[in-house]
């Protein structure tokens with residue numbers, strides 16, 4: 001069977017290469033064949049497969065081939081809903097077409113994302129015909145489809161979506177729309193599918209559900225293999241999936257769920273009123289960021305972590321009694337409601353029992369999760385933190401390795417892959433962070449010719465001050481000015497096309513404030529909301545540059561000449577200021593590990609590689625990676641970080657040399673090279689841009705083309 005599967009995968013790729021616009025890609029085929037073997041032999045494995053290699057097809061084809069040839073059930077998980085939908089709408093049809101007559105039956109592959117991403121048909125009933133029509137036009141009833149077709153845009157669309165999305169819990173089978181429900185329909189179809197396309201958070205939920213109830217088989221049914229794409233984001237998704245919040249929002253959800261349960265049961269009005277009044281009182285205290293609940297760590301486990309000086313330093317003894325009282329109050333209020341519901345359920349008919357079952361289960365789970373806040377397990381921390389204008393009490397699981405082994409890795413063999421998964425060429429960091437131990441691992445070569453199409457530019461020593469020293473000396477304004485000066489020179493020399501990646505908003509805004517650019521050079525600064533739109537505007541303008549934060553370090557795709565330089569402003573060392581980060585580092589030191597070398601530094605190395613990965617996205621792209629942190633020269637770890645970039649990238653300390661090496665044009669070439677009407681259009685755009693800027697500034701937005709100020 002193994003040979004047959006490999007041969008089928010290879011045949012599919014050969015058909016692809018014969019299609020116009022495709023070329024033979026030995027590396028993509030190699031990855032697909034390896035994944036095919038890993039599925040066939042149920043081998044836990046990890047692959048670093050660089051951008052441009054075509055991972056989706058290399059994952060899908062082997063999965064489909066095994067679905068055709070065996071009884072294996074395989075889940076392919078990726079980070080976001082958008083990426084999962086790309087798999088479903090773009091990559092899957094291509095993969096199936098390449099298999100021709102060898103393709104498995106329709107229905108072999110199915111798609112499932114989180115419930116809140118689907119339209120609830122029951123909630124849709126109260127909406128206008130326009131909204132119903134837009135929903136009817138969707139294929140799967142998902143948020144992405146709906147937003148494309150919705151009669152309104154922006155904030156209005158978000159408000160509308162919040163009214164029609166599937167709620168956290170519903171009567172499911174007892175709902176009159178159950179048979180035609182988008183979400184439950186997708187879940188039913190997944191039960192019989194052999195290939196399931198999903199996202200990380202659904203996979204984590206599946207793992208949690210199947211670990212507590214073997215028979216329930218989780219959300220996705222029993223799986224024989226899992227392929228985790230974008231695996232560098234898996235730990236973050238898992239942490240989100242395992243966290244528990246006590247905040248105004250969670251209490252609001254509990255109230256609305258109790259309201260629905262009481263509607264289905266007789267004589268629950270007073271029990272519901274008591275719950276509502278009780279939880280609303282707690283909610284008001286949380287929303288007012290009550291002085292009783294100052295921020296800080298409440299408890300951490302194991303005990304040696306709690307005793308660690310860094311954790312003790314953030315421990316908030318003052319908040320503890322009030323936090324315990326708050327959570328106990330919630331537990332008590334919910335318990336009284338559940339007791340009343342149990343009494344009513346004893347005499348209720350089947351339909352009432354059916355329609356309240358899920359509500360009661362949700363409230364029971366909520367109550368028991370409240371009970372875990374001060375008695376967490378594993379490596380975890382409970383703390384009071386900000387939540388909008390209010391406060392929240394949060395329980396975070398910090399040590400993910402053991403929980404992930406219990407819910408996923410020990411149950412199902414998995415293949416993890418990403419463009420950046422290895423640090424120093426190995427998977428040790430991934431293993432520490434996720435508890436996943438690959439028996440086979442490979443770092444695939446990049447499909448790009450880094451020596452020919454890219455190079456590193458490091459400003460000469462002494463040109464930029466040491467940022468940590470500047471912070472210690474309180475001379476950060478000088479540092480920001482030096483960065484602004486350097487970025488200004490790069491942008492002017494290249495005529496724009498620069499993506500500068502920052503690690504902190506304060507720093508980004510301080511540098512932006514000091515930028516002085518020639519007219520015609522536009523600078524966008526990532527606003528607090530609407531990063532996506534800013535990214536799109538950057539891509540539309542060849543002379544634009546963009547200052548961005550975390551969301552631009554990963555996943556931002558600007559192929560072609562729009563992006564000619566990625567500037568990594570400073571080494572993105574995580575500053576352990578929040579309780580989960582502090583607890584993680586404290587736990588590592590109690591285990592005899594060096595938190596800096598085994599967590600902070602590898603994380604920075606990986607993030608730097610992700611940032612650099614924005615540069616070459618398609619064949620024909622070329623450009624410069626500017627590394628502005630002087631510590632790359634002066635600290636021992638600097639060279640270690642540099643060794644994580646492709647070894648054949650040339651290093652320059654003079655920007656003109658770097659440009660000359662790549663044969664890049666300066667700004668005059670770009671502007672002079674345009675046809676006359678295009679230059680006029682360019683100026684007209686500037687005027688329009690200036691007007692736009694004034695409007696934006698008036699609205700206090702940050703997308704500011706500083707060159708025209």
Ligand code: SF4
Pocket residue numbers: 119120121122123166167170171172173175176177178181182183184
């Ligand atoms: S089953 Fe649940 S999600 Fe589906 S339509 Fe009914 S209430 Fe909405």
